[in-house]
Amino acid sequence: MTDATSADPEKDAPRDTPWDRLSGSPQDFAEGVQVENSGDFAAVPDAFQRLWTPHRMVYIQDGQQPHPDDCPFCIAPSMDDEKALIVARGRYAYVLLNLFPYNSGHLLVCPYRHVATYDEATPEEVAEIGSLTQVAMRVLKATSGCDGFNLGMNQGRIAGAGIAEHLHQHIVPRWALDSNFFPIIAGTKAIPKLLGEVRREVAEGWPVSTA
Numbered sequence: 001m002t003d004a005t006s007a008d009p010e011k012d013a014p015r016d017t018p019w020d021r022l023s024g025s026p027q028d029f030a031e032g033v034q035v036e037n038s039g040d041f042a043a044v045p046d047a048f049q050r051l052w053t054p055h056r057m058v059y060i061q062d063g064q065q066p067h068p069d070d071c072p073f074c075i076a077p078s079m080d081d082e083k084a085l086i087v088a089r090g091r092y093a094y095v096l097l098n099l100f101p102y103n104s105g106h107l108l109v110c111p112y113r114h115v116a117t118y119d120e121a122t123p124e125e126v127a128e129i130g131s132l133t134q135v136a137m138r139v140l141k142a143t144s145g146c147d148g149f150n151l152g153m154n155q156g157r158i159a160g161a162g163i164a165e166h167l168h169q170h171i172v173p174r175w176a177l178d179s180n181f182f183p184i185i186a187g188t189k190a191i192p193k194l195l196g197e198v199r200r201e202v203a204e205g206w207p208v209s210t211a
């Protein structure tokens, strides 16, 4: 039996808080961000904690996670720009946001054709992938004030390509101080902006005459 005048806050603490339903402590919940210790799960624990991002369900529920047998970079151009996270369309290649960004504004430049490696791209595709990359860098600098970029193509699964069957160039904007120990010690990336917001900013900042 408890009453409102009890001096035992531990005993009288509300029992319906998130940390009561889970195994963490209130200290695990910083600024409303819920982080669980994977060692407390009933399943086999791994080294990673989880940063729950339910807002990303909208991308999954909108059908942007096609069947693994389908190629997302072939499907995306048939969708509208907002749903496919496309920021610009060229003649031979197009630019879209990475659904799993390393940083806010992480873009991918893809040829429309389903080719796996850079040496399979035509001269026209190579040229337009290059020019779209240049424009993307200018737009990201203008819209996000980034301090630098990582550009790169992972060729083949062994080299780290997530979707190895369809060529794509990564454009990752970088800011001073954007690296920290969070990914290393927590196995988690903090992405400060939602994808839809970034897509709109980059698409609106894209010059009209680049296609």
Ligand SMILES: [Zn+2]
Binding pocket: 071, 072, 073, 074, 075, 113, 114, 115, 165, 166
């Ligand atoms: Zn494809």
